[in-house]
Amino acid sequence: MKSIIDLILLLIDKGIDITVRNGKLIISNEDKLDISIIKEIKLRETELISYFSVINQNNSTDSIPRTDISSSYPLSSSQRRLWVLSQFDGGSMAYHVPSVYVFRGVLDISALEGSFRELIGRHEILRTVFRTVDGGDVRQVVLSAEDAGFSLAYRDLIGEGYAIEGGGVEGLLSSEIVRPFDLSSGPLLRAHLYRTGPSEWVFLCTMHHIISDGWSMGIMVKEVLSLYGSLSSGLVSDLPSLELQYRDYASWESGHLSGTFFLSLVPTG
Incomplete structure (x- = not known):
């Protein structure tokens, strides 16, 4: 048994x-x-x-301790499963998480890119990669915001004379969504902005599921909107600092699943 x-x-x-x-x-x-x-x-x-x-x-956040700074951290159980599945041919592509938005009106492109840079600076998981360390174990490695490799890719399709009608934009989005991620080098968050009209843009954000889920996407959208509002108005963001990062949860869960925690539940005597 x-x-x-x-x-x-x-x-x-x-x-x-x-x-x-x-x-x-x-x-x-x-x-x-x-x-x-x-x-x-x-x-x-x-x-x-x-x-x-x-x-x-x-x-609860009260019972999950903060992890000491280290060169690498354990994977959570869900991350480990996704990493294994991503090693098969085409496996990683199945876990791409795209979000497409259409912006109309005045858009501050610099503030939009700045919002994502601040978001990546706030959330370590958005600048995390997954590498094999000594002993063959796969660990998550948190990069600095400067080394994360994020940039907002921008194309003015109107200025290029691109054939927007007839599914042209959809083709661009589709090819970008399926572009493979390199889990070991990142970035695992990509952002593309396409100008499709005098005051219209199509925005694509693609993430790998190993660093995101439906719940965290909702938080990310909320924070980007807040950061964009502050940056486009020349204000300092009032978002509160984060008490915990995902590496804290992963380390906490790893300790629980190691067996030592369960042994503490077994009655003695």
């Missing part, structure tokens, strides 16, 4: 999320599991509920 940690890691590897709500075990994507694993989950339901109940009690 697998240890409880082995079972949890197996579920994570298969993309299965488990949590506890109101004392009941909630499993996502259960259809991905074979009968033998489902039976083991039911057999060890009490252990799983005990484990995740304690995790939930400790899962």
Whole structure:
């Protein structure tokens, strides 16, 4: 029989999320599991509920400690799964996260680029790459904002006389969305701005899922709008500093899944 940690890691590897709500075990994507694993989950339901109940009690910014500055940090379980899947041919492309926006009216391009530079400076995960270190382990490496390699790519399609009609812009967007990311060198966030009319622009932001999800995208959009408003008005941003970075969570989770934390839950005597 697998240890409880082995079972949890197996579920994570298969993309299965488990949590506890109101004392009941909630499993996502259960259809991905074979009968033998489902039976083991039911057999060890009490252990799983005990484990995740304690995790939930400790899962707050107050209980996640800040990590000491280091040259590299462990991957979270979701990052490790995405890294492995991205090693297969075409695997990385399946985890590109594009967002397309149409801007109309007056646009301050310098403030837009500056907003993303400040955003990348605030959030380390947006300037993180994934490299194999001594011993063959894959670790996340946080680059400085200067070394992150971000720039806003701009094309004036009107000035170029580009054939915008007939799907021309869509073709540009499609080719850019599928352009591969290099997880080891980055950047894993790309931004493109296309001028498609006298007062119209199409903006494309493409990220790799290993540094972003739906929830964090919502935060990013909100902060970019705030930063753009400040920069375009010549004001200093009033966004509060971040108490934690993603590396703090990944290190905290790694400690939980190492087995030492679970051993503390086992009664003694």
